[in-house]
Amino acid sequence: KQLCSAGNLCLSVTREAPKSPTTLVINLTEDMEYEFRVMAVNDAGVGTPSNISLPIKAAEPKDIPCAPSVVCVSDSTSTSISLEWTKPADDGGMEILGYIIEMVKGEEVEWKRVNEELVTETNYVVTGLQTGAEYKFRVAAVNHVGRGEDKEIPEPAQAVDRLTVPQVDIDAAFKQTHIVKAGGSVCLGIHFRGKPIPTATWVKEEGELSVMSEVTTTDGYSSLSIENCSRNDTGKYTVNLENSSGSKATTFVVKVMDTPGPPEAVAFIEVTRGSVTLMWKSPLNDGGARIHHYIVERPKGTDKWVVVGNTKNLTYAVEKLNKGDEYDFCVKAKNEAGYSKPKETLAPVLVKEPHIEPAADLSEITNQLITCRSGSTFTIDVPVSGRPAPKATWKLEEMRLKNTDRVSIKVSKDRTTINSRGASEPKELVAAVTVQEQRGNKQNQLVLLAVKNVFTA
Known part of the structure; x- marks a missing residue:
C-alpha cells in the first residue's frame, strides 16, 4: 500500500505485503488530507497500482449527535404549545446544523414532522393545534453526518390556555431605590409576565402622581417617568400588577436631592430677663438628605437678618438680650444641598422675668x-x-x-x-x-x- 502526494509521488506505507485486504496506517499528521493506492504482490513481482483514492483527512471519526438532554413544555395556549430543549451532550464531533421536531396527536401512533426547515434555536412554538387535544413531541439534532437520536417530552401536553399569576422579572439593571438631583429626571421600570397579561397601575404613597409624570405600559413592561423632579416627588411609588390569576406589587423609593423644607412649629419655651429659648420640629421633608444642622436668625434693621447661632438639636437658647425689648426669630434647616426657607416665630417675644x-x-x-x-x-x-x-x-x-x-x-x-x-x-x-x-x-x-x-x- 502506498501514500501518494499531490505531485503523484507515492511512498510505501507497508514494509511487508499484508495478507488481508485491510491495513492500518499510522503516524499521520492530524487534519492533513491523504490519498492512497494499492498494488498486489506475488512471486513474479508487483502488480499494477490501483486508482488513487479520494482524499481522506486524518481526523477523529464523525458520528450522528446524541439526543437533546432535556425537552419540556414551557407554555401553551388553546392553539399552540411552546417547547424548549437543551443541546446534545455529544454533537458527534461536528457542528449541529439544527433540530427536527415531530409530534403525534392523542392515541395516534404515526409521528409527523412539524418544521419543514431545521430549527437553529433550542425553542419552538408549535401552532395550529386543536383546542383541548393532547400531543406528544420529540426533538432530534442534525449534523453533517445525519439525524441524531430523539428525545421525547416526559408526558403528553394539552393545548389549553395557561393561567399564571403576575411575576416580576428582575435583572442586573433593576434598582428599587433611585436618587436624583432636583430638576433632573427619573424612570422607574419593571418587566413582568403572567397569563392573562396583567394590567399595571402606578400609585404614590401619601400623595398623587406629579403632573410631570408619565406612565407607559406594554404587554410585558411598564414604566413611570418623572421630569423636572422636585422635593415633592420624593416618596414611595408602587406598581400593582393584576390579572384573573392574582396580583403582585413592587415598590420603588425615589429620593430627590434638594434643599429641605422649613422647620415646623417654631415657638418659645422659656423667657428670662436676658435670654429666650426656642424649640421647633424637624422639617416634614428633609430634601432627600440628612439634616446637618439648624441656623437661628433675628432681624437687624428692617430688611436684614443676622445669624445668632446654629445647633444640631431642636432647641436653642439665645442669650445677651436686652431686658424689656421685643425680638423676632426664624430658624432654617441645612442639608448638603443648601438651606431651607426660614420659619419665623408667630409673634415677637418680650424679654422679661417671667412670673410663676x-x-x-x-x-x-x-x-x-x-x-x-x-x-x-x-x-x-x-x-x-x-x-x-x-x-x-x-x-x-x-x-x-x-x-x-x-x-x-x-x-x-x-x-x-x-x-x-x-x-x-x-x-x-x-x-x-x-x-x-x-x-x-x-x-x-x-x-x-x-x-x-x-x-x-
Whole structure:
C-alpha cells in the first residue's frame, strides 16, 4: 500500500505485503488530507497500482449527535404549545446544523414532522393545534453526518390556555431605590409576565402622581417617568400588577436631592430677663438628605437678618438680650444641598422675668403629719419653686420663727428646711412662702405644711 502526494509521488506505507485486504496506517499528521493506492504482490513481482483514492483527512471519526438532554413544555395556549430543549451532550464531533421536531396527536401512533426547515434555536412554538387535544413531541439534532437520536417530552401536553399569576422579572439593571438631583429626571421600570397579561397601575404613597409624570405600559413592561423632579416627588411609588390569576406589587423609593423644607412649629419655651429659648420640629421633608444642622436668625434693621447661632438639636437658647425689648426669630434647616426657607416665630417675644406662682412639693410628707418623742429633734425639708424666687418663712401659732439655739432655719432658692430640738407639747407649725412682686409690696402667702398634734410619745 502506498501514500501518494499531490505531485503523484507515492511512498510505501507497508514494509511487508499484508495478507488481508485491510491495513492500518499510522503516524499521520492530524487534519492533513491523504490519498492512497494499492498494488498486489506475488512471486513474479508487483502488480499494477490501483486508482488513487479520494482524499481522506486524518481526523477523529464523525458520528450522528446524541439526543437533546432535556425537552419540556414551557407554555401553551388553546392553539399552540411552546417547547424548549437543551443541546446534545455529544454533537458527534461536528457542528449541529439544527433540530427536527415531530409530534403525534392523542392515541395516534404515526409521528409527523412539524418544521419543514431545521430549527437553529433550542425553542419552538408549535401552532395550529386543536383546542383541548393532547400531543406528544420529540426533538432530534442534525449534523453533517445525519439525524441524531430523539428525545421525547416526559408526558403528553394539552393545548389549553395557561393561567399564571403576575411575576416580576428582575435583572442586573433593576434598582428599587433611585436618587436624583432636583430638576433632573427619573424612570422607574419593571418587566413582568403572567397569563392573562396583567394590567399595571402606578400609585404614590401619601400623595398623587406629579403632573410631570408619565406612565407607559406594554404587554410585558411598564414604566413611570418623572421630569423636572422636585422635593415633592420624593416618596414611595408602587406598581400593582393584576390579572384573573392574582396580583403582585413592587415598590420603588425615589429620593430627590434638594434643599429641605422649613422647620415646623417654631415657638418659645422659656423667657428670662436676658435670654429666650426656642424649640421647633424637624422639617416634614428633609430634601432627600440628612439634616446637618439648624441656623437661628433675628432681624437687624428692617430688611436684614443676622445669624445668632446654629445647633444640631431642636432647641436653642439665645442669650445677651436686652431686658424689656421685643425680638423676632426664624430658624432654617441645612442639608448638603443648601438651606431651607426660614420659619419665623408667630409673634415677637418680650424679654422679661417671667412670673410663676409659688409652689411646693409636699409629696414626701405623709398626711402632712410629723411625730417625734418629747425632747427629740425633728427636721422638715420642703422643696419650693416660683419666679421670682420665693421667700420662705416658718411660723409657730402665728409667731414667725427665727434662728435660735434650738431652731435652725435654712432657705435657698428651691427649698426651705427647719430643724428643731426639744419638742415638748403638741403645736401647730406653719410654713409660709412669700414672693415680692415687681409691681408692689403685695405678699402672696401659700400654706405649704401644717404639722398638727406634735405630741409626746
